[in-house]
Amino acid sequence: MKDFKAALFDLDGVIFDTEPQYTLFWGSEFRRYYPDRPGLEEAIKGQTLTQIYDKWFSGPLDTEREALTERLDAFEAQMDFPYVKGAPEFVRALREKGLRTAVVTSSNHAKMQNVFHSHPEFTALFDRIVTAEDIARSKPAPDCYLKGAGLLGADPSDCLAFEDSFNGLKAALDAGTTVIALTTAHPASELSALSHLQIPDYTDAFDALERLG
Numbered sequence: 029m030k031d032f033k034a035a036l037f038d039l040d041g042v043i044f045d046t047e048p049q050y051t052l053f054w055g056s057e058f059r060r061y062y063p064d065r066p067g068l069e070e071a072i073k074g075q076t077l078t079q080i081y082d083k084w085f086s087g088p089l090d091t092e093r094e095a096l097t098e099r100l101d102a103f104e105a106q107m108d109f110p111y112v113k114g115a116p117e118f119v120r121a122l123r124e125k126g127l128r129t130a131v132v133t134s135s136n137h138a139k140m141q142n143v144f145h146s147h148p149e150f151t152a153l154f155d156r157i158v159t160a161e162d163i164a165r166s167k168p169a170p171d172c173y174l175k176g177a178g179l180l181g182a183d184p185s186d187c188l189a190f191e192d193s194f195n196g197l198k199a200a201l202d203a204g205t206t207v208i209a210l211t212t213a214h215p216a217s218e219l220s221a222l223s224h225l226q227i228p229d230y231t232d233a234f235d236a237l238e239r240l241g
Contacts (some may be wrong), residue, residue: 041193046110049108074194115230167196168195168199168202189203189208197222210229
């Protein structure tokens with residue numbers, strides 16, 4: 029396996045298997061506002077809240093954003109944050125091999141406080157955490173991955189990036205990282221064009237990474 033120096037991880041669908049919970053939340057909200065458009069909760073996977081608002085809650089629905097944000101905050105405050113299978117063990121193993129690690133997420137500081145409350149051990153897994161407040165342009169722009177690599181003192185070409193969404197994969201590719209797709213939100217066949225490797229979880233991740241050469 030190439031001598032990588034750092035690993036950058038998205039959060040939802042990559043470290044935590046939270047996508048089913050968000051699907052339920054957004055499914056309920058879209059049925060409220062778009063009862064004639066079933067399935068929109070699938071279409072917005074991987075998008076930031078700003079992108080969702082710009083697309084679906086502008087114009088006449090702009091006034092609904094405040095109430096919707098309050099419901100989302102309340103929902104996230106009581107969410108479960110189950111790890112993707114093998115995630116903490118894999119991150120610890122990477123660190124034992126000398127790689128630096130960072131979370132690169134579109135989530136905000138308030139969401140991360142919920143994560144820290146649920147998982148006090150979380151901060152010990154990562155050297156840095158990049159959130160929505162730390163970047164000017166959201167995914168699919170590469171800014172977050174460039175910033176994450178820079179904070180770890182690594183060139184993007186020496187970084188592994190773990191993502192699950194189309195926007196995130198594009199961001200990681202454009203940043204110049206080696207991209208590993210988690211198939212927690214989309215099948216491998218849909219992610220292969222935007223990633224170097226696809227894995228369902230971290231159970232056999234090191235064996236899979238050996239295939240990178």
